[in-house]
Amino acid sequence: MGFKQRIKAILQEKPCPKKIHRGALLAMVQKSLTPASRLHSRAHKKLSVHGYNHAQKFFRDAGRSVFSSLFAPIEIVYAHNHYPFMLESLGGVAANFDLASDFLTDMERRWYTTDFCSVHRTFISIAHHNLLPTPRFLLSTSLACDGNLKSFAEVGQFFGRPHLYINVPFGRDREARSYLARQLKDTSARIEEITGKRLRAGALEQAFHYANRTSSALREIAELRKNPNPLIYGEEGITSLLLLWGLFMGSRSGAVVAEFYRDELLKRSEAPSGKIDARKRILWLHLRPFYANSIMHILERELGAVVVVDECNLEVFPELDPGRPWESLAEKMVIHSWTGPVENRVRKIRRSIEEYHIDGVVHFSHWGCRQSNGAVRIIRDAVQELGIPFLDLDGDLVDSRNYADGQYRTRLEGFMEVMEGS
Numbered sequence: 494m495g496f497k498q499r500i501k502a503i504l505q506e507k508p509c510p511k512k513i514h515r516g517a518l519l520a521m522v523q524k525s526l527t528p529a530s531r532l533h534s535r536a537h538k539k540l541s542v543h544g545y546n547h548a549q550k551f552f553r554d555a556g557r558s559v560f561s562s563l564f565a566p567i568e569i570v571y572a573h574n575h576y577p578f579m580l581e582s583l584g585g586v587a588a589n590f591d592l593a594s595d596f597l598t599d600m601e602r603r604w605y606t607t608d609f610c611s612v613h614r615t616f617i618s619i620a621h622h623n624l625l626p627t628p629r630f631l632l633s634t635s636l637a638c639d640g641n642l643k644s645f646a647e648v649g650q651f652f653g654r655p656h657l658y659i660n661v662p663f664g665r666d667r668e669a670r671s672y673l674a675r676q677l678k679d680t681s682a683r684i685e686e687i688t689g690k691r692l693r694a695g696a697l698e699q700a701f702h703y704a705n706r707t708s709s710a711l712r713e714i715a716e717l718r719k720n721p722n723p724l725i726y727g728e729e730g731i732t733s734l735l736l737l738w739g740l741f742m743g744s745r746s747g748a749v750v751a752e753f754y755r756d757e758l759l760k761r762s763e764a765p766s767g768k769i770d771a772r773k774r775i776l777w778l779h780l781r782p783f784y785a786n787s788i789m790h791i792l793e794r795e796l797g798a799v800v801v802v803d804e805c806n807l808e809v810f811p812e813l814d815p816g817r818p819w820e821s822l823a824e825k826m827v828i829h830s831w832t833g834p835v836e837n838r839v840r841k842i843r844r845s846i847e848e849y850h851i852d853g854v855v856h857f858s859h860w861g862c863r864q865s866n867g868a869v870r871i872i873r874d875a876v877q878e879l880g881i882p883f884l885d886l887d888g889d890l891v892d893s894r895n896y897a898d899g900q901y902r903t904r905l906e907g908f909m910e911v912m913e914g915s
């Protein structure tokens with residue numbers, strides 16, 4: 494029996510799911526992240542090793558484990574000397590092992606609506622299967638995803654642990670920023686209450702120092718990705734860079750890995766052999782599926798339409814200022830393009846089309862994600878106004894049950910023809 498089948502058998506052990514040892518999930522994370530996994534670049538390898546070490550601490554030092562959401566201000570968690578772990582990433586890990594559909598079937602049996610994003614349903618089911626350590630607390634935000642309020646509350650209830658929620662306002666004005674800054678300050682005070690420990694002097698400065706180094710390297714990476722010849726395939730860039738946002742912002746690992754990535758891309762930009770030939774340059778919006786599929790392979794390797802940049806890694810933030818910590822963290826959150834009206838997102842997309850010399854835009858419309866799909870018509874019109882072909886590719890990020898290779902191939906080949914003819 495292969496590794497995947499063995500893990501699958503353990504997780505599907507019946508009739509008592511409580512027998513499942515949570516080490517099984519760590520083994521999956523290990524297999525997904527360590528050098529034994531399918532690696533693309535040296536930087537990706539480094540990221541995987543840091544990711545695995547982080548997951549180990551999270552699983553083995555449960556007293557300091559925190560469940561967090563993507564774009565939550567995890568700098569605060571690091572400052573309080575705890576380990577944040579992005580729950581959404583578990584959807585990707587489960588999909589990678591072809592297990593997400595089993596967790597989703599479990600949720601369907603329990604009458605959870607299939608309208609709710611499968612990423613959330615997967616990690617709720619994983620929690621219900623006792624595959625996670627009991628966290629100290631949970632930290633999520635409305636930034637980018639309003640589903641967090643429900644799913645994190647439910648997981649928090651399951652473990653009987655507090656859920657700290659940060660409501661990011663719609664606007665960006667002074668009032669909005671101070672409302673958010675107050676919440677961030679209160680969050681830190683709540684963490685002190687929960688842990689019984691005061692925030693150490695200098696701890697926030699240190700977390701900001703690492704976050705600033707990470708953001709600065711990510712800004713340079715975003716610049717390097719403008720290279721006429723892509724330096725990295727989108728298949729790698731979309732997910733690996735996102736891990737830096739979701740797991741490591743505010744930690745030494747974040748700074749080390751982001752700088753390593755930047756240096757590797759810099760070297761590739763200087764060596765003729767390190768570049769990729771692209772017939773067309775693609776801007777990818779939202780994420781890509783995590784289960785075994787050939788979408789990126791067909792698009793990038795067969796058709797030569799390389800994803801030079803993706804929406805989730807395009808955010809550029811100002812430096813965090815330790816002199817005014819809550820205000821500067823609040824500014825970072827309110828200027829995110831997924832905050833406020835869709836025009837913010839559209840503006841960023843239009844600017845990126847120009848800056849990255851984009852030939853075509855693909856929007857992966859994940860079923861159940863209102864944030865990304867709700868705006869697709871407006872985005873399509875804005876992109877097409879610029880004379881750039883747009884493909885709305887719908888599907889699921891983690892549930893492979895409706896995936897059909899042939900359908901995606903036909904749509905991608907048709908899209909390539911449109912780009913070549915335009």
Ligand code: SF4
Nearest residue numbers: 610612637638640862
């Ligand atoms: S895909 Fe959409 S709904 Fe699902 S976790 Fe991401 S932002 Fe939230």
